[in-house]
Amino acid sequence: MSIVQTIRNRRSVYDFNPESLTNETVAAILECAVWAPNHKSTEPWRFLVVNGNTKKKLADVYRKIQVGKTKSDDPAVLEIASRKGYEKLVSKPTIIGITCLKSDDAFRAREDYASVSCAIHNITLAAWEQGIGMQWSTSALTTHPEATNILKVDTAKEEIVGFLYAGYPAEVPDQTRIPASKLTTWFE
Numbered sequence: 001m002s003i004v005q006t007i008r009n010r011r012s013v014y015d016f017n018p019e020s021l022t023n024e025t026v027a028a029i030l031e032c033a034v035w036a037p038n039h040k041s042t043e044p045w046r047f048l049v050v051n052g053n054t055k056k057k058l059a060d061v062y063r064k065i066q067v068g069k070t071k072s073d074d075p076a077v078l079e080i081a082s083r084k085g086y087e088k089l090v091s092k093p094t095i096i097g098i099t100c101l102k103s104d105d106a107f108r109a110r111e112d113y114a115s116v117s118c119a120i121h122n123i124t125l126a127a128w129e130q131g132i133g134m135q136w137s138t139s140a141l142t143t144h145p146e147a148t149n150i151l152k153v154d155t156a157k158e159e160i161v162g163f164l165y166a167g168y169p170a171e172v173p174d175q176t177r178i179p180a181s182k183l184t185t186w187f188e
């Protein structure tokens with residue numbers, strides 16, 4: 001697949017086959033992340049690869065988040081939210097957290113966040129090229145104290161920019177875009 005095909009065909013994937021990604025596969029993909037552009041060579045990214053029991057612990061936190069978002073106090077409704085929350089997370093074959101080192105300098109922090117976003121997209125493109133789908137999630141799990149504690153994220157020093165849910169796609173959704181030609185102003 002050419003880089004143009006990879007960019008244009010990549011889709012966010014929400015449903016995965018149960019097969020996990022090997023550590024070798026994930027490690028090779030993450031080596032593409034660190035080649036993202038980063039101003040002043042800050043290399044502000046860190047990666048958290050979550051499988052097995054740690055994924056179950058995160059799913060328990062996600063369960064609580066989903067129950068907390070439920071408006072009803074009907075125990076049956078809360079039970080469904082709890083179960084669905086847990087099952088959603090454990091159904092993701094591998095979860096990759098990407099963090100950004102914090103900076104006291106607001107401009108540097110903004111640039112570093114941009115670099116980490118580039119790194120995340122490098123990951124999704126490198127994965128897509130080998131048939132692996134991902135979905136970027138910015139759910140409340142990224143800031144929940146129990147989640148950051150489980151993942152040993154020192155929130156004074158770094159923040160979780162997102163989680164990538166990753167695996168081999170069971171289904172690839174369709175998407176549409178407004179063509180760039182409709183969004184472009186050309187100057188001479």
Ligand SMILES: Cc1cc2nc3c(=O)[nH]c(=O)nc-3n(C[C@H](O)[C@H](O)[C@H](O)COP(=O)(O)O)c2cc1C
Pocket residue numbers: 010011012013135136137138139162175
């Ligand atoms: C910064 C960022 C955060 C996202 N967070 C979520 C999320 O929390 N939940 C979700 O379902 N999708 C999330 N997405 C995926 C977008 O919904 C998805 O990229 C969009 O629907 C376009 O689909 P495509 O990636 O297949 O082109 C996020 C994407 C980005 C770039």
